[in-house]
Amino acid sequence: MHLRDPKVSIVRCADQHQFDAVKESVIQATELIGGLESLITPGDHVMLKPNFICEADYKTGATTNPNVVFAVAELCKEMGAKKVTIAEGSAIGTDTDKVFDALGIRELARQHQCDVVNLIKDEFTYCMNPLGRNIKRIRLPRTFIESNVVINIPVMKTHDALAVTLGLKNLKGIIHQSDKKRFHKWGLSQTIVDLGHLAMPELTIIDGTIALEGMGPVVGKAVNLGLLLASTDTVAADRVAMEIMGFELSEVEYIKLAGEQGLGCTDLAQIKIVGQSLESVKRPFERLSLDPQILEEMDIRLVACDACSGCNNAISSYLYDQYLKGTLEKLRGCTLIYGQNPYIPEGNHGKIIRLGVCTRNVKMEQGIYVPGCPPHPMHIDDFVSGKGLERA
Ligand code: SF4
Structure with a gap:
């Protein structure tokens, strides 16, 4: 049973660069699912969580x-609403204040009489x-805790480690920086679901006005x-x-887990779609x-068991990124082992790279171990390139 109404509106936006046209689309999208007035009470403090990564x-x-x-x-x-706060904590290593300035968020907030909080x-x-x-206990920011209503406004993107980043994943932006680092260690997919149990927004509006494909979440097309x-x-x-x-659904572990653990509905037959039909917008x-033939020519073997x-996703995007950068050569002759039942194949396997916490106990004398669940593509490269290398 799902506590939330699994109704999703899909609307087109006539001009994504025109504020009035976008506002009209937001009105349509929210009215189709009951209207903002069903969520906002006069005097509320509303927190908006965009993706300003x-x-x-x-x-x-x-x-x-x-x-x-x-x-x-504005709506x-x-x-x-008495107070509307735009709140974000950008990606690790990125200065959120600089992001707000670069995107002109403070000036827009001043014009619309909103607050801006660097989480x-x-x-x-x-x-x-x-x-x-x-995660049974986690730090949450005061701005989030003190808001009556949270509206989540992610952008529709592909993601190098998770396949896609949408509403659930966008909530990770509210947590403490040191917990963001720990999410990979704790198991990224399950911790995203865990966070959802505690911090589910009242409303999610997915921004697909301009989306991102390919090498997301930042440098795709x-x-x-x-x-x-x-x-x-x-x-x-x-x-x-x-x-x-x-x-x-099978390609996006955290959304699959979210459905299985009752966080929301993933059964398309039960989701009521209003507005545009799904078929018309696919x-x-x-x-x-990467083309498997390229890996074969370079003698790079993938041993993925369960x-x-x-x-x-993480390993595909790592290999694809290396290919685009022209640095795949460093993996020539290597065997990459990953999955929940890892094993070392018989015969000549060159240098072995074990990827993910599931491979931590595979016995071997030499090679590279990359931790993480899943390992982040960026970290894989650090380990393979010798920075933070752990010999098995
Ligand atoms: S490390 Fe193991 S549990 Fe984690 S994503 Fe990889 S295969 Fe799954």
């Missing part, structure tokens, strides 16, 4: 379109998470999709978005996968 403009597809964010902000004010600098409080499996999706069931919104992008996104989509 980096300084890249929304036209690249890497960050949420500010027209969407401020259209939502919340019209419903009587990295916020005050954090430990909260218990009884439904969490890997922009897709002028011109869509907005809205739902009070974040998992259902994610499920519909990934269907538009051409991904199967647009397969470019994947991060690998989750996390490891499959």
